[in-house]
Amino acid sequence: MHYADYKTILSPQNGMNLYRGCTHGCIYCDSRSKCYQFTHAFEDIEVKRDAANILEAQLKRKRSPCMIGTGSMCDPYIPLEEELNITRACLERIKRYGFGLAILTKSARILRDLDLLRAINEQTKCVVQTTLTTFDETLCKTIEPNVSTTRERFQMLERMREAGIPTVVWLCPTLPFLNDTEENLLGLLDYCGRAKVKGILNFGFGVTLREGDREYFYAALDRSFPGVKQRYIRTFGNAYVCNSPNNARLMRIFTAECKRLGILYKTDEVFAYLWRFETRQKQITLFE
Secondary structure, three states, X not given: OEXXXXXXXXXXOOEEOOEEOOOOOOOOOHHHOHHHOOOOOOOOOEEEOXXXXXXXXXXXXXXXXXXXXXXOOOOOOOOHHHHHOHHHHHHHHHHHOOOEEEEEOOOHHHHHHHHHHHHHHHHOOEEEEEEOOOOOHHHHHHHOOOOOOHHHHHHHHHHHHHOOOOEEEEOOOOOOOOOOOHHHHHHHHHHHHHHOOOEEEOOOOEEEOOOOHHHHHHHHHHHHOOOHHHHHHHHHOOXXXXXXXXXXXXXXXXXXXXXXXXXXXXXXXXXXXXXXXXOOOOOOOOOO
16 A cells, blocks of 8 residues: 545546555456556555545535546445545545435445445435446355455345435446356346346446456466466457357346336436436535
């Protein structure tokens, strides 16, 4: 871990990454790609010094409240969060100034902040998002070794439902030749239906690979799944998008099941829901 100084936290699109790097160890992580220009080891977490106060200053300058997003590049609930409480401090600022929240994590550690998530959702809108990749708990522990298992994430989604907090699932990636099966998909969709998720984001059944990410992924395949790397090379070469040979069939099942369960599944509709700011009660804030 090391600290770095930043002048801003929020991007022009109102997203924020409070940490830079990750220790989850997911074998397919796109954030390892060289295009993101990491100048330090990926597991050597860069912590943004004074992040909560920088965020507060930016929120004060906003002309009107909106949804604030976090978690797309770096998980806000890596183990360091237990010690540093940076994510919690930022949630407190978001609540204080009446903003909404769209937060993405693979960790049930988010339940620590259920009080703040509920409070934000009572004022405006809080959407908790998580990634689900495989229904098989043993496979999950191999491809996502340092995060909450799929079942633990499902239980977290159920806790959010009980608290009245809407949820969205990122159903990706699907790893060709490993979990691109109907059985896996139906297991995950059963979890989504039981948790009554609002929407599912799915960009096709496959994985994206590029320089930096590909090498890490292939090394992991060699360690845990001998011979699978060679199937990737033969099938995909150096392609960025590596869709499963079962993609078309799985997409038909996915669409039909989402319709049956009443879950939003069209990408533009799910993103529109995530970023639509809503006010649930009159607030006394700096905007009045």
